[in-house]
Amino acid sequence: MIRVLLADDEAMIRAGVGAILSADPGIEVVAEASDGREAVELALKHRPDVALLDIRMPRLDGLQAAEEIRRTVPGTVLVMLTTFSEDEYIARALGAGVSGFLLKSGNPHELIAGVRAVAEGAAFLSPDVARRVIAQLGGGRLSRAAEAKRTLEPLTGREREVVSLVGAGHSNREIAAELYVVEGTVKAHVSAVLGRLGLKNRVQLAILAHEAGLGGTGEQ
Missing domain, CATH: 3.40.50.2300 (Response regulator)
Incomplete structure (x- = not known):
């Protein structure tokens, strides 16, 4: 409950x-x-x-x-x-x-x-x-998208998959099921990505995913 x-x-x-x-x-x-x-x-x-x-x-x-x-x-x-x-x-x-x-x-x-x-x-x-x-975070849509994509470039393919699923609103458990890994692995990926990109929480990561066209809101 x-x-x-x-x-x-x-x-x-x-x-x-x-x-x-x-x-x-x-x-x-x-x-x-x-x-x-x-x-x-x-x-x-x-x-x-x-x-x-x-x-x-x-x-x-x-x-x-x-x-x-x-x-x-x-x-x-x-x-x-x-x-x-x-x-x-x-x-x-x-x-x-x-x-x-x-x-x-x-x-x-x-x-x-x-x-x-x-x-x-x-x-x-x-x-x-x-x-x-x-839109509020500044810059035009195209410039924000380009900046977000550049920010995500250092990530591995698996980390990008995790970011995309975070952007789509999935929980760690759901991401683990989607990627056929244990939940602890997903948590480790999320923590690593947050630290590498200097983000405070999953909301900021989800916004970045949306800006980059991940998470089902635009072209990847």
Whole structure:
């Protein structure tokens, strides 16, 4: 059972997202918060597997709450709920240790898939969010793609396969099954790639994969 904390200052959003998640028998919404400070307090109390945090909330915004939860409840995976009007927050969230970005207006199946993916150790980017993150990070699409491909050039063929699957949102377990290796080997590859490329987490690696056309979002 995946235990989820949901934090959003809009009651209608909490009700809608909560209903979608609760429809999955493998997901349980254990707590709901209406502001960032309450989210931190409930995370400490319930220690959920996943915290879904609205980016803009009173008292503490989602980014501040994410940083606090990451520090005090490191076992909780962080996912940001965003809208198209909040692009300016996304780049900051990358440094807050988040594992995913989901659109409030996205497909319900995408919401459930995202929660399941991050709970299993994968990074998850809504495709629409991924495109906006890539655009926001600077430069035109072609120049970003060329730069990303150059960054990935030193990787081995197997490491590129792993990066592509990370970009597609697969967990270590799923990647291991796809490549017919043990999960520990996948973890070693991911850690090695993060270190070699100077990246902080799987979300940054997934974004790089998207920029380079890996992960099913463009030409390889």
